[in-house]
Amino acid sequence: MQPFLGVLLAAGQGKRMKSQIPKALHQVAGEPMIDHAMNNLLKAGAARIIVVVGHGGDQLVEHIGDRAEAVWQREQLGSGHATMQAIPALEGFHGAVVVAPADVPALRSSTIERLVHQHAAGGYAATVLTMVLDDPAHYGRVVRNSHGDVAAIVEYRDASEHIRAIREVNTGVYCFNCPDLLKELPGLTNDNDQGEYYLTDVIEMLVRHGRPVGAVVLDDPAEGLGINSREELAQVGQVLRFRKHRDLMQDGVTIVDPATTYIDMGVEIGRDTVIEPFTVLCGRTVIGRGCHVGPYVCVRDAAMGDGCVIGPFSYIRPGTRLADKVKVGDFVEVKNSTVGQGTKIPHLSYVGDADLGSGINVGAGTITCNYDGERKHRTIIEDGAFIGANSNLVAPVRVGREAYIATGSTITDHVPAGALGIARARQQNKEGWVERRKQSRQTQASREDN
């Protein structure tokens, strides 16, 4: 395939989102919409990406960094006007340009490849990606001539009843022959209901100038759903979520109940791992093979090896790395910690900013006291140590190899390898104390009666 360029339109305010954040930065399936769009273009083989920014542009420019070139659209005068801002960046390029809105994140990279491929094969000046919807709602309608060729795209607001009845709509994604696009853009006018420069008008102009326009129809219209409101954000989120589940299941992961499972796009899971219901796996999480995760587990930006058993009710937070065969049980939180092979943290613990070796048993209710009110400190527990239940490990502190911590200890000093660390008040039993108290109460009561 010839190299092509990508232009993403991301300057719109997204009024219906009712948000301070630019629409393209809203997250869907754990990633901002603009990231989905950029990743898809790159995966499909885009040589360069130009992002048109405007509303909330500073935030967007910072977010995209050096992954794409940003061009500014200072006033949001429509999708055609937005595309015009990319003209200087496109000048001199003779290949294909994919123009897409930043608010269609469910689009697959394979679809972009197909669009570019068919565009080239058909020798078109422009190829529109369309979809057929049962409810075409407010999408632009694709008008075809008697030969079935695309003749124009008419925006819903400008469409007659007759045209509104058309169910084939514009996804807003196009592939243009760059010189054809550059030639038509300056001719756009804003003579329509919204007083905007519509990119869609370029299609009719090309047809009028005798240039060939093609169309690729989506097999799965869910790919073309645009996000203009919070409701659509959730709908498209679900499309992406179920697609991710399907991909994982096809790769050999058991998801017991996809409807109650949330797995972000960037999560990787190995074969024969079982994900129980009500499990939320977020961000850049990597899970090995043969693990059992859930029910009711949340993992964010963490990694675990093979054969781990996590849950129910565990919270694994960013920066955590669990080796193979680690057990993290109920009501356990692990944050920014490394945990070695075969170590068990079965119940009711907080392990934060800690480095645990292998073969350790952490008793129920153990807490790493990692924060002194100003700074975080690390706790180090070496291989084979045994931490008695309900211990507090006041960081910075180290528990040596195979050391024992007596139940209920508050450990403030390092415990050498092989030692028993015990740090709690010694128990006293006061013989006959209950009877003595009873008697003294009776004496007091009879005094008050008198």
Ligand code: UD1
């Ligand atoms: C657009 C299409 C419509 C199509 C639909 C698919 C036009 C005129 N209409 O409508 O045919 O069915 O997408 O989702 O293109 N933008 C800018 N600057 C602007 C205006 C918009 O960058 O001045 C960007 C937006 O950020 C957005 C994209 O262009 O990413 C599309 O704009 P939007 O207002 O969402 O267009 P739709 O009404 O959805």
Ligand code: CA
């Ligand atoms: Ca839109």
